[in-house]
Structure formats: structure tokens, C-alpha cells
Amino acid sequence: MVQLVVRRLLAAVAIIVFLTLALFGLEHLSHTSPVHSYLGAGASAAAVAAETHKLGLDRPIVDQYFHYLNDLLHGNLGVSYRTRRPVTTDIGQFLPATAELAIYAMGLALVLAVVLGIAGAARWRGAGIFRFVMLAGSSTPPFLLALLGILFFSGKLGWLPATGRTGILNAPTGPTGLLTLDGLIHGRISVTLDALRHLILPATCIAFIPAVSVGRILRSSLDETLQRDHVRTARVKGLSEWAILVRHALRNSLGPALSMTGLQAGLMFAGVVVIEEIFAWPGIGNYVAQGIPQGDFPAIAGVTLILSIAYVAINAAVDIAQAIADPRIKL
Amino acid sequence: MAVAEPAVRALPSPRWRPTPPVASLRRLMARSRRADLVAASLFVVATAIALLGPLVAPHNPLAAGPYENVPPFHGSNLLGTDAIGRDVLSRVLYGIRTSWFSALAVIASGVVIGGAVGLAAGAAGGWVDGLLMRTTDAFLALPGPIIAICVVAALGPSLRNTLIAVGIVWWPFYARIVRGEITALSARPHLEAAKLAGVGPVRRALRHLLPGAVPAIVVTASLDVANLLVTLAGLSFLGLGSPEPAPELGAMAAQNLQYLLSDWWEPVMPALAIFLLAMAANLGGDGIRNLLRRS
Numbered sequence: 001m002v003q004l005v006v007r008r009l010l011a012a013v014a015i016i017v018f019l020t021l022a023l024f025g026l027e028h029l030s031h032t033s034p035v036h037s038y039l040g041a042g043a044s045a046a047a048v049a050a051e052t053h054k055l056g057l058d059r060p061i062v063d064q065y066f067h068y069l070n071d072l073l074h075g076n077l078g079v080s081y082r083t084r085r086p087v088t089t090d091i092g093q094f095l096p097a098t099a100e101l102a103i104y105a106m107g108l109a110l111v112l113a114v115v116l117g118i119a120g121a122a123r124w125r126g127a128g129i130f131r132f133v134m135l136a137g138s139s140t141p142p143f144l145l146a147l148l149g150i151l152f153f154s155g156k157l158g159w160l161p162a163t164g165r166t167g168i169l170n171a172p173t174g175p176t177g178l179l180t181l182d183g184l185i186h187g188r189i190s191v192t193l194d195a196l197r198h199l200i201l202p203a204t205c206i207a208f209i210p211a212v213s214v215g216r217i218l219r220s221s222l223d224e225t226l227q228r229d230h231v232r233t234a235r236v237k238g239l240s241e242w243a244i245l246v247r248h249a250l251r252n253s254l255g256p257a258l259s260m261t262g263l264q265a266g267l268m269f270a271g272v273v274v275i276e277e278i279f280a281w282p283g284i285g286n287y288v289a290q291g292i293p294q295g296d297f298p299a300i301a302g303v304t305l306i307l308s309i310a311y312v313a314i315n316a317a318v319d320i321a322q323a324i325a326d327p328r329i330k331l
Numbered sequence: 332m333a334v335a336e337p338a339v340r341a342l343p344s345p346r347w348r349p350t351p352p353v354a355s356l357r358r359l360m361a362r363s364r365r366a367d368l369v370a371a372s373l374f375v376v377a378t379a380i381a382l383l384g385p386l387v388a389p390h391n392p393l394a395a396g397p398y399e400n401v402p403p404f405h406g407s408n409l410l411g412t413d414a415i416g417r418d419v420l421s422r423v424l425y426g427i428r429t430s431w432f433s434a435l436a437v438i439a440s441g442v443v444i445g446g447a448v449g450l451a452a453g454a455a456g457g458w459v460d461g462l463l464m465r466t467t468d469a470f471l472a473l474p475g476p477i478i479a480i481c482v483v484a485a486l487g488p489s490l491r492n493t494l495i496a497v498g499i500v501w502w503p504f505y506a507r508i509v510r511g512e513i514t515a516l517s518a519r520p521h522l523e524a525a526k527l528a529g530v531g532p533v534r535r536a537l538r539h540l541l542p543g544a545v546p547a548i549v550v551t552a553s554l555d556v557a558n559l560l561v562t563l564a565g566l567s568f569l570g571l572g573s574p575e576p577a578p579e580l581g582a583m584a585a586q587n588l589q590y591l592l593s594d595w596w597e598p599v600m601p602a603l604a605i606f607l608l609a610m611a612a613n614l615g616g617d618g619i620r621n622l623l624r625r626s
Contacts, residue, residue, distance in 0.1 A: 011472075018469045022478075026485040097460045135617075139609035141561045142600035143568050143584055147591060151599070209561075267562075270476030274565050278588065288480065292570050295485055304481040311474045 001137070012316045013131060019308050020072065023301050024065050032295045037081040078298035082291055087302035091284055095306075096177025097165055098283030103178075104199050105206035105268065106261075110132055112211035113257065114250075117218030121226065122245055134219070137212030142271040145205040153201060163280040165198050166191065175258045203277045206271045210264035217260045221253040230250075255322060262318035266311045364625075370618025373611040374553065380424075381431035390418035392425045392578045400594045411588060411596045417576075419596060423604045426580035430608060433494055434559040438552050440498040445505025446541075448550060453505070453513025454536035464510065467503040473576045475500035476562055482538075490573045493566050497559070510549050512544035546623045554616035557609040564605045581607050 027034075035051045036043065042194030043051075052058050056067055071077075077087035120130040138222050154162035161167060165179055172182040180199070207263030225231065226249055234244045269285075284303050291299040389407065390396065396408070396416040403419075410419040452463040482496035516522065517540065525539045566572065568582025575586065575599040580601040587597035 011468075015469050015472045026482060030485040032487075115434060135613055136606075136610060139557050139606055139613050141564045141568075141581070141602060141605050141609075143565070143581070144606055147588075147595075147599050147602055150500070150591060151595055200525075203519070241623065266474030267476060269474050269481070270562065270565055273477075273480065274568055276567070277585075289546050289569055292480070292484060292488065295484065295487070300481050301483040304477050307477050312472055315472065 001324070002116070004323055008316050008319055008323075012312045015312050016309060019076060019305065020069060021065070023305060024068050027297060027301065028061075030295075030297050032081070032297060034078075034081075035296070037295075038079070072305070077302035080155070080291070080299040082294045082296040088297050090287060090299065091306060094282060094284040094287045097281060098276070099286055100165075100178040100180065100195075101199065101202055101206065101276070101281060101283060102268070102272060104180075104203040106210070106271075108203055109207035109211040109214065109264070109268075110261065112207060113214035113218060113261075114236065116211060116215030117253075118245055118250070119220060120215065120219040121222035134212050134216050137208055138216070140208065141254065142205050142209060143274050143278060145208055146275055149201045149205060150220070150278075160201050161198050162201065165282060166194050167198070168194055171195075176269055202275050202281060205275050206268060209271060210261070210268050213264050213267075214257050214260050218253060218257040221256045222249055223306055225249040225253045255325075258318055258322060262315040265314050269307050269311070336420065364621070367618040367621040367625075370614045371622055373618070375613045377431060377608060377615070381428045384424035384427055388421035388424045390421040391419075392417065392422040393576050400590075400597075402594070403596050403600075408518075410600050411594075412588055413597045414594070419600050422578040422583060423580065423601055425578040426583060426601055427604055427608060429490070429513075430560055430567075430576070430580050430605065431488070434556050435562050436494055437497050437501055437559050437563070438555060440494075441501040441505045441555075442464070442548055442552055445502035445507075446544075447508050448502070448506040449509025449511075450513055450536055450541060450544070450565035453510040453517065454519075454540055456531065460510075463506070467506045467510075470500065470503035471507065473500075476565070479562075479566065480569070480571065483566070488571050488574075490579070492578075493563070493571045495572075497563065497566070501559070504555075505548070505551065508547055509544050512547045513540050516540050516543040550616075550620045550623055553619045554613070556612035556616065560605060560609045560612060564602075 033059065034055060035048055039047055039051055056064055059067070075088050077091070079085065080087050080090055083090055116130055116134055120127055120134060149160075149300040150162045153160040168191055171179060171194075172186045172188070174182065175185065176182055179195035182193045183189060183193075183195060222245070225245075231244055231248055234248050239248075272283070273288050275281070276283045277289035280286070286308070288300055288303050290296075334349060385392075389409070394417065396412055398406070398408075398412055399414055399416045401408050401412040403409065405411065408418050408420065410423065412418055413422070448463050448467065452460040452467075479493075479496040479500050482499060483492050486492040486495065513536075522535065522539055525535050530539070561570075564581035564584075567579045568585045570582065570585065572579045572582050575582070583601040584598045587594075587601075590597045591599075
């Protein structure tokens, strides 16, 4: 078991090293030169030479790569072309908003996935409808959901806000950075409720596609489990269909759905970027979206690195958890 | 005493060829459910719309008309006009062409690159297999869409660069599937027979292994079109596509976002078009999978 965990962790580290090589290569391919981005187009030749030397761009490429790795290990991701601040500072500022959104979206996605999976697999009249919802769901771009959600719940009905994280001006900024938690910590329940109201629309839009993908996997895995002998025995015993599904089939069917959840986290990040832009959510997704038109490569590369590390870590954790839960699995 | 016939059937000769496509298609038609055929034909319908749509577009998608913000079903603009009077229907029809063929182009590149890598890995085995598959795993272990955004940011935003970037993160998926099929096929007796008959490794890979992997590739690719349509639309929404005023569905939705609450059709219609296109691709993919599974 220990050997298995160590092997999985080593693989994760190797993948991150591979990613740093790729990002370093991309930076050199990049169509924007960092020197001119920092100094402006009209900089003198002497200033360009000085800045090139300062950034270390006149050194051998292998040397530059190790310099870059060293910077990364010390938490230095470069300076954003757009905000002119260190990317690490920017990410530190915007990460809590994204973390809060992603946590609620993932939680919602899991609940929805279990509901869709069970409703689609159960023997009842509505199963066909749920199967269709899942098919339609996997064809829906997140921004369509966002547009329709804003149009109805914000525009027509006026129930939910369409921009930002909070409507309260002096909302607490610490200690966790998650408004729903900070509100509780400071004893201001109105902050928590307001943050939840702001979370509903964006979190639902982000959650929908992963919910549908995980729900589809869960449904087909439930379908398979329901063909097994122990389920037939349970039916013969006269248990209700509901009890069979929840007590005898669901746990055996969760494995594939769990792997899919890990994989969907990666696709979810792309949804986060789009949704944060639409809802003016002050997170790292919006930071990336704002950086795209300006060619802010250090910012985008920094966010890519952070999100990839999170993604690799989540999937390693899912794999290890599954290997512990099910001894038949070998990594 | 009669000697029992040996229970060994003649091995297929190296001259054996796969059934010609037309005959297998006819057999398919005879056996399959009609619903699956109708579903599968949605691919043809979507391709036809993508090809012919711009030809029947009532207006020039780039030309500003005399009336701005006309709602749908008013006058000659079936889906209304946008903030500078351009016909939404015409822009959507052109956008469908870009979206559909972009998705197919990325699928094609995924099939070719991933197929080549998977075939080489599965057929060669040994260290070649190890090297190619570890590289594939490294790609698969990273969050594709974010990496694609990063690649386009480095290359500079344009439709061509977006397709290159998505192509870079999309092929490993196909490499895995093809390699799995090829390894399973390699253990079959016809491969041993071919080897004994002195067929060289390249010919073995291309003539004896590759055809067996084709159904799996076709099913995977057809079920993947919708994913790509949605992913590419998301990137286009973020401005990673052709620059304005090119009619691209994702970009149209993004640019008209500000008019959502006053003139909803301007951002919603292009987004709906993506949804319908992806829905057709999903239904078509399901149909193709059912047809191939049954045969």
C-alpha cells in the first residue's frame, strides 16, 4: 500500500515537472516579448539591453530554465503585464473567491449527479425524462445556462443578483476569504446569506456539465450493478426498489463516478473562467479572462500552473482513496 | 475406426481482406433499428446545414442593416438584428459553419495524431510503447482546456491558433483508446498467422491491426464532437477565436452580453445554436454507437 501511494505521488511530481517544461517552452514561443511589455514599445536600446539582462534573458536557455524553476519554488511567478503586480500577489487576492465558487459548484454537482444517476437508473416512469435531461445537459455550453439564468432569475423575476460576490460594502475580508464562512465567523449572518444568494446562479452554471457527466457514468454503472445476483436476491426478498438502489447498489457503483468527478474538475476550470467573466466574479478565472485580450502571459501561465497542480493533486487523491477503499484496484 | 476431424479451422490467408465498406453498410442497414439510423444521419444533416447555411443566409453577416435591435419574427429578419443592425440569423448560419468544421478539424487531428501514436505504441511494444504512453499519460493528467487557453495566449489569439492549441490537448485521449484496441488485437491468432507468413511489421500494423481499431475510433470520435463544440464555443466566448466582426457563435454571445436584459436574442440565439448543434452531434454519436454495437 505504501509503495502504491509513493508511486502515485512520484508520478504526480513528474507530471508537474513536465508542465513546467511546457510552460517554459511556451513562454519562449510567446508572441509578446516580456521586455517590451514591461518597458513599452518606444524603449531605448540601452534600456532594452538592461531589462533583458535583468530578466536573465541573455543567459543560456538551460540556465534560464533552472532559474525559472528556482523562482517557482520560491513562489515567484513573474510580474503581470496588465496589473504590473507580482502574479503571486494577484492570485493570492483572487483565489479565495474562486475557491468558494468551486467548492459550492462541486458540492452541488455531486448532489445533482447522484439525483440524476439514481433517477435515470431507477425503474419508474420518469427515468426517460432524466436520461434526456442528461443528454441535453452534456450539449449545453455553460454560458447559455448563465444567459438564461440571468435573463429569468435576475432580469424577469429579480430574485437573484447577476454580478459580484456580495452586495454588502463593508463585508469582512478575513480570515478565510470565503464570504459564507467569514460571515459566520464574524457573527454576521446577513453576509453569509447575501453571499449564498450571489453564489446560486454561477455555481449552478458551473455545476451542470460535471453533474451530467458524473450522473451518466453513475447511471450506467448502476444499470450494471442492478443486473448482479445480489440485487436479484434482494428483489426476491421483497425489498422495495428504493431500498435496493440506495442500500444495495449505490455504494458498489460509486467507483467509476468518483474517477469521473476527478477528471471533470479539470473541465470545470474552463467553465469557471467563462462564468466568472459573465458574473463579474472577482476570482482567478476573471483574472485570466481579463488577461487574454492583453496577452498577459505571466498571469495566464501562473494560473495554469496553480490550477494544474490542484488538478493533479485532486486526481492523485481520488486514485489513492479508491485504492484504499477497493483492494482490487492496482495503480 | 473413424479418425476425428481436426477441430482446427483454416487460418485466414495473408491475402484476406476486410469486407468492402459498401457491403458492410448494406448489412448494417438491414439489421439496425430505424431510430438509430435517423439519429446517426443527424451528422449528415448538421454537415449539410454547415455547408449550405451560408448559401441560403438572407443577408450579409457583416453588413449593418437599416434597423437595429429588431426582435425575432419581425420583418425580414427571422431572428432579429443586433445592436448595429446586422442580421442575427445570417451571422448564426455563418457561425455554425465555423463551429462545426472547427470541431471536425480538431477531431480529425486527434484521430490522426492519436491514432498514429496509439498504433505505433501498441504495435511496437517494448520501450517505444513505454515512452509514447508515458508521454500520453502526462498530457491526460493535465487539465486540457486551461492548458489550451495558455497555449493560445502564448501563440496569440486567432481561430487557427485556438484549433492548434485544442488539437495539442485533444489527441492523447485517442492515443489511449487506439493503443488499447491494438494491444487487444495483437493477441489474436490472425496476427500470429501473419507473422508466420512473413508479413513485415509495418504491413502488419497497417493492414492487420489498424482496420480492427476503426469501429472504436469512429464511435469515440462521433461521441466527442459535442464536447468539442461546447469547449471551442467557450474559448471563442473568451475571445480566443477570430477577431470581431467575424461571425463566431461563442464570440457573438460574449460581445452581445451587455444587451442581454434589453435585447435578449442578440446573445441567446448564437448560444442556442451551439446547444442545438451539440445536441444533434450527441444524438448522432449515440446512434452510430448503437449501430456499430449491434453489427
